[in-house]
Amino acid sequence: MKILVCISHVPDTTSKINFTENDTKFDTNGVQFIINPNDEFGLTRAMWFKEKQGATVDVATVGLKDTEPTIRKTLAIGADNAIRIDTAPIDGYQVAKELAKVAKDGEYDLIIAGRESIDYNGGMVPGMLAKMLGYGFINTCVSLEIDGNTATAVREIDGGKETSKTELPLVIGGQKGLVEESDLKIPNMRGIMMARKKPLNVVEPIGNEVSTEAKKFTKPAPKGEVKLVDAENIDELINLLHNEAKAI
Amino acid sequence: MSILVYTETENGKFKKASFEVASYAKAIADQTGGSVTAVAFNAANPQELEKYGVNKVLHVENEKLQKFNADAYAQVITEATKQETASIIVVSQSANAKYLAPLLAVNLEAGYASNVVEVPNTEDAFTVKRTAFTNKAFNETAINTSTKIIGLSTNSFGVHESETSAEIISFEGAVTDENFKINVESVDKNTDKVSIADAEVVISGGRGLKGPENWHLIEDLAETLNAATACSKPVSDMGWRPHGEHVGQTGKPVATNLYIAIGISGAIQHLAGISASKTKVVINNDPEAPFFKAADYGIVGDAFEVIPKLTEKLKEFKANNA
Numbered sequence: 034m035k036i037l038v039c040i041s042h043v044p045d046t047t048s049k050i051n052f053t054e055n056d057t058k059f060d061t062n063g064v065q066f067i068i069n070p071n072d073e074f075g076l077t078r079a080m081w082f083k084e085k086q087g088a089t090v091d092v093a094t095v096g097l098k099d100t101e102p103t104i105r106k107t108l109a110i111g112a113d114n115a116i117r118i119d120t121a122p123i124d125g126y127q128v129a130k131e132l133a134k135v136a137k138d139g140e141y142d143l144i145i146a147g148r149e150s151i152d153y154n155g156g157m158v159p160g161m162l163a164k165m166l167g168y169g170f171i172n173t174c175v176s177l178e179i180d181g182n183t184a185t186a187v188r189e190i191d192g193g194k195e196t197s198k199t200e201l202p203l204v205i206g207g208q209k210g211l212v213e214e215s216d217l218k219i220p221n222m223r224g225i226m227m228a229r230k231k232p233l234n235v236v237e238p239i240g241n242e243v244s245t246e247a248k249k250f251t252k253p254a255p256k257g258e259v260k261l262v263d264a265e266n267i268d269e270l271i272n273l274l275h276n277e278a279k280a281i
Numbered sequence: 282m283s284i285l286v287y288t289e290t291e292n293g294k295f296k297k298a299s300f301e302v303a304s305y306a307k308a309i310a311d312q313t314g315g316s317v318t319a320v321a322f323n324a325a326n327p328q329e330l331e332k333y334g335v336n337k338v339l340h341v342e343n344e345k346l347q348k349f350n351a352d353a354y355a356q357v358i359t360e361a362t363k364q365e366t367a368s369i370i371v372v373s374q375s376a377n378a379k380y381l382a383p384l385l386a387v388n389l390e391a392g393y394a395s396n397v398v399e400v401p402n403t404e405d406a407f408t409v410k411r412t413a414f415t416n417k418a419f420n421e422t423a424i425n426t427s428t429k430i431i432g433l434s435t436n437s438f439g440v441h442e443s444e445t446s447a448e449i450i451s452f453e454g455a456v457t458d459e460n461f462k463i464n465v466e467s468v469d470k471n472t473d474k475v476s477i478a479d480a481e482v483v484i485s486g487g488r489g490l491k492g493p494e495n496w497h498l499i500e501d502l503a504e505t506l507n508a509a510t511a512c513s514k515p516v517s518d519m520g521w522r523p524h525g526e527h528v529g530q531t532g533k534p535v536a537t538n539l540y541i542a543i544g545i546s547g548a549i550q551h552l553a554g555i556s557a558s559k560t561k562v563v564i565n566n567d568p569e570a571p572f573f574k575a576a577d578y579g580i581v582g583d584a585f586e587v588i589p590k591l592t593e594k595l596k597e598f599k600a601n602n603a
């Protein structure tokens with residue numbers, strides 16, 4: 034089984050979010066970048082398929098050279114090959130189109146992407162990629178088993194779960210549940226050394242028009258002071274929630 | 282010009298988010314001069330949409346489409362868009378809508394903007410305001426394509442009545458076997474409890490609750506307010522609660538009317554995911570907990586003393602205001 038894991042390079046969850054160039058660009062100054070958490074759950078599940086079912090695992094990222102430390106980390110975790118499509122990611126459609134080319138060329142059986150990236154939260158790439166390839170697609174996937182050519186997947190729905198069966202090739206939008214938090218791997222020294230020798234192939238983008246463009250960024254208005262209510266005076270809280278906030 | 286909305290149903294009943302997307306589409310129609318067409322699957326009463334400004338309902342009652350299937354539903358909406366020559370399509374951000382919208386975007390070669398929180402600006406370029414960095418910022422996004430898809434964030438626009446009369450037209454929707462690559466085998470849904478996505482009120486518990494055996498306190502309070510229950514990430518990681526209840530930047534987003542956080546410190550990743558909620562209440566015994574900076578109302582106190590009292594008082598309040 035050949036697996037492709039799509040990796041997005043995103044600011045660490047604790048990053049201060051600031052903008053430059055007249056609030057048109059995200060300010061990367063002093064920001065730590067990480068593997069998008071949803072993608073990391075998928076990558077870890079892919080490692081399980083590698084260990085238990087002999088799968089090969091490639092990773093692909095649409096991004097410029099600054100994404101390479103993040104890509105190296107995926108190799109240190111255990112991916113076999115990495116592909117970097119050498120262009121800045123602009124919108125979901127463009128990223129999906131670039132990935133579709135790589136996915137088609139590589140004839141993968143299973144493509145794992147994250148449900149959404151934590152920077153732009155678009156939630157677009159996995160579904161678009163599946164549709165462009167004409168493969169089946171399961172979003173918000175919290176469990177995935179592969180037996181021969183058949184996949185059994187569980188999807189999180191509003192208020193529950195849905196189990197389905199399908200044939201490979203398949204694209205999933207993954208998240209926590211594919212593996213547990215405690216299954217995530219911190220690369221060891223050996224992994225890091227090996228990652229240096231693994232191929233990181235840089236490929237030219239096909240280049241295509243973007244359908245959406247991020248223009249200006251703004252920040253939410255600062256929040257007012259919290260109103261503290263005495264623990265002995267619950268009636269006051271109910272009064273505020275009912276009459277002031279109109280929340281109950 | 283026609284604006285198309287996907288109005289989701291559950292067991293034949295429209296979800297509240299369907300009335301919200303309809304209201305939003307009506308606002309765009311008022312601004313740009315157009316009409317609103319809804320696509321509804323298996324609705325018990327499609328006529329109901331006319332209350333929210335929908336002029337026409339394409340009602341799909343195809344046997345094959347009784348159950349949600351993202352690709353098949355996207356195919357039907359694609360057909361409907363073409364038939365109506367609609368140039369704007371509005372969907373909610375429910376799990377199912379988020380599932381089908383990217384498929385629809387490829388079918389229609391349409392630009393798709395998700396997490397939109399305001400009516401578009403159509404003056405110069407067509408731009409929408411959407412959240413980015415999990416509610417830590419907003420972004421104005423231009424949609425450059427002639428067909429545009431908007432994913433409207435839950436509770437960002439609200440439900441607005443605008444009585445009109447709607448024509449109900451039966452719509453076939455040409456689906457093929459190709460659209461049914463995914464075979465849904467079973468659905469496991471807690472039907473007697475409201476989901477986090479649909480709830481008006483969410484009661485969320487953190488590590489401060491000490492263990493799963495104390496969750497009856499959260500559940501009793503939730504039941505009093507017909508609320509959904511949620512939790513912080515470590516609580517689900519430790520298996521105290523199911524993963525489906527984990528909210529925050531890496532869990533489910535919450536954009537509810539009232540969010541009550543109990544024994545949750547208010548880490549940045551937690552706050553990001555819940556900050557779109559209108560009113561936030563924190564109950565924590567540590568006055569220095571960061572959540573107090575993000576909340577509207579707070580009680581400094583012990584959860585095990587405060588929750589039972591709050592539940593009790595709310596029951597009285599409900600009884601008096603029924």
Ligand SMILES: Cc1cc2nc3c(=O)[nH]c(=O)nc-3n(C[C@H](O)[C@H](O)[C@H](O)COP(=O)(O)OP(=O)(O)OC[C@H]3O[C@@H](n4cnc5c(N)ncnc54)[C@H](O)[C@@H]3O)c2cc1C
Pocket residue numbers: 046070486487488489490512513514515516527528529530531532543544545546547548549550551554564565566567570582583584585
């Ligand atoms: C990459 C990444 C992603 C993350 N994503 C998320 C996410 O999506 N969602 C999320 O929630 N977290 C997320 N986290 C974790 C986050 O950083 C915090 O660790 C987590 O939110 C803390 O959970 P908590 O508030 O329940 O626990 P704690 O931080 O331990 O807080 C417990 C609180 O309970 C209070 N308390 C204790 N006893 C009582 C009592 N008797 N009565 C009242 N209060 C009491 C304490 O004062 C304390 O404030 C993420 C972390 C990382 C690194």
